[in-house]
Amino acid sequence: MSDRAGSVLLRFAPMIYGPTVLFALGEGAVIPLIPVLAAQLGADIAQAALITSFLVVGQLCGNIPAGWTVGRFGERITMAIGGALGLVGAGTMLVAPSTAVLALAVFVVGFCAAIFGLARHSFMTTRVPLSFRARSLSLLGGSFRFGMFLGPFVAAALLAIVGDERSAVWFFLGCLVATILLVLLGPDPESAVPSPARGPAAGRVPSGAADESAHEDSGEPVTGSIPTSDRAGVFRTMWRYRSVLSRLGLAAASLSAVRSARQVVLPIWGLSLxxxxxxxxxxVGISGAIDFALFYASGQVMDRFGRLWAALPAMILMGGGFLALSFTHDVDSASMWFAMFAAVLGVGNGLSSGILLTLGADSAPRNDPAAFLGSWRTLTDAGGAVAPLIVSALTAAVSLSVATAAMGVIGILGAAAFVRWVPRFVPRPAKDET
Incomplete structure (x- = not known):
């Protein structure tokens, strides 16, 4: 990493990476206990699963409003709003008198996660030079994974010490308060880090979506928030950039689907054996550890060699891993094959760290990315939400092996889509600062 890249990323720590770890740490502690809280309110297994799914539903519903909020109020205020909504959701989880109220609280937590996540994504898109954008976003993804990885262990420790499932919710509330204070009292992210002028020098404008605001990069930093003039609005932006969203966006959704399927298929496969x-x-833990260990390598590959060099191997490894795993259920040493292909899926997922964030940033309009990123994140979140439904439906209708093979096919088709659309819509990174 160049000195310039290191210094800029270090300056992001108190305003982006620190709040990300705190938020993910609290959320990761709460998520495993949502079904337990639901059961305490009288929910059966199916109802508990439904209540837990409201987290994803809230995230899906929050992306587009989050784009509007960032466009109107800026990243700092939006992150604070997301944290405040999280306080409301977590507080409601503590006092929920019924499963319906708990489901609403879980929805609000997912909604606030979307707001907080899009504000960070928009900030990084407008502030990080293209030459080390992928590394910065891979580090952002790694910060989130680190928090989500440690969160369940914190919850387990709290349960051992306190013996009350709601202790994890109190921990989440504490993390949210610390996050809001860090965002509001720390360096202003809209003035502490300059926003490089964007234009053709920073990245190609997606085909079929003219970016009238593009201009040559003068090399001078632009401080403060992104200009509010000439903002097209969320739905107009979706229409203007329909070409990249319907092509590269769907390829990104397939990656999100394969990632999500990994979390569902591996535990069920082991259980079926x-x-x-x-x-x-x-x-599953070893697979996750491999995944986490590779998060920064993905950014290095994307910045040095191009986005496709990370996206394609990741999709081929995960797609091929699912396909190969689907043929091993009834063979000798099925458990050994299960462990091996779980590791392969971990490598593939690790190599894909930060890809969705980076491709979204690369494709977004230069002067007002938030509305576009709201649509982009809705597509990718939808891919992740649909995958478990596909796995469940195919497993019930045919078999787990067929469901696993179907996810492998989606992975291979997604790899082909990346080969087709990444060269068209995504600029090559500059090599002078990598």
Missing amino acids: GLDAQTIALV
């Missing part, structure tokens, strides 16, 4: 919970947790 008759493995005990400890063994399944160990295999």
